[in-house]
Amino acid sequence: MFKRRFRLPSPALVISMITLSLVLGGTAFAASTAKHGDKKADTKLIKKLAPTLSVKHASTADSATNAGHATTADSATNATNATNATNATNATNATNATNATNATNSSQLGGVAASHYVRPGSTLASGDTETGVYGAANSGTFAVAAITFVPALAAPPAAKEYVALGAPTATCPGRGQATAGRLCIYEGWINSMTLDCIGSPVAACGGNPTVDGAEVYFNAGNAGSNTTGTWAYKAP
Numbered sequence: 001m002f003k004r005r006f007r008l009p010s011p012a013l014v015i016s017m018i019t020l021s022l023v024l025g026g027t028a029f030a031a032s033t034a035k036h037g038d039k040k041a042d043t044k045l046i047k048k049l050a051p052t053l054s055v056k057h058a059s060t061a062d063s064a065t066n067a068g069h070a071t072t073a074d075s076a077t078n079a080t081n082a083t084n085a086t087n088a089t090n091a092t093n094a095t096n097a098t099n100a101t102n103a104t105n106s107s108q109l110g111g112v113a114a115s116h117y118v119r120p121g122s123t124l125a126s127g128d129t130e131t132g133v134y135g136a137a138n139s140g141t142f143a144v145a146a147i148t149f150v151p152a153l154a155a156p157p158a159a160k161e162y163v164a165l166g167a168p169t170a171t172c173p174g175r176g177q178a179t180a181g182r183l184c185i186y187e188g189w190i191n192s193m194t195l196d197c198i199g200s201p202v203a204a205c206g207g208n209p210t211v212d213g214a215e216v217y218f219n220a221g222n223a224g225s226n227t228t229g230t231w232a233y234k235a236p
Contacts, residue, residue, distance in 0.1 A: 192221035
């Protein structure tokens with residue numbers, strides 16, 4: 001008669017079975033403990049561990065877990081506030097950037113007020129000096145040099161003065177200069193000519209310089225007579 005032989009389980013199988021038993025038993029024990037455990041003991045343990053876990057005001061295991069999330073939430077709030085603070089700073093700077101369009105010197109050009117610059121219809125500002133050049137050549141027995149004021153003057157020159165070459169005066173102290181309200185004409189070069197008058201652009205020697213300009217008349221000695229020079233006027 002045939003006899004069946006039983007093989008003993010291998011050592012690996014035995015170890016696996018033991019491990020499985022321990023796991024299942026431990027889970028049941030943990031579940032039982034969690035269900036019937038001492039909540040006061042849990043609370044004491046949590047409070048003891050709270051400083052290490054950086055959890056504040058935790059009274060139960062659930063509270064401790066929520067406190068952990070609260071810490072994360074606080075960090076998130078701080079992160080949001082930090083972002084808002086950055087945005088607020090940027091918003092302030094953006095406002096300043098808008099105001100930068102109206103810079104401190106926006107009403108000035110090169111440090112000079114806009115009222116001192118030539119614009120259509122503008123007149124020479126008070127205290128400003130206007131300068132130019134003139135020239136004339138023989139046209140028979142006389143020569144005429146035209147002077148134009150750009151910008152126009154606010155009022156006709158109150159005085160006029162011709163200054164011979166190298167002979168400045170107290171009221172016309174040198175090229176490019178004039179006392180307030182006086183038209184100074186500075187001789188630069190003159191050949192076979194003498195001054196006749198400083199007159200009006202519309203009435204010749206019968207009038208005086210106007211707000212628009214003046215005419216300087218010379219007597220010519222010969223066909224090669226000519227003259228050049230500069231002029232200056234300072235608005236009072």
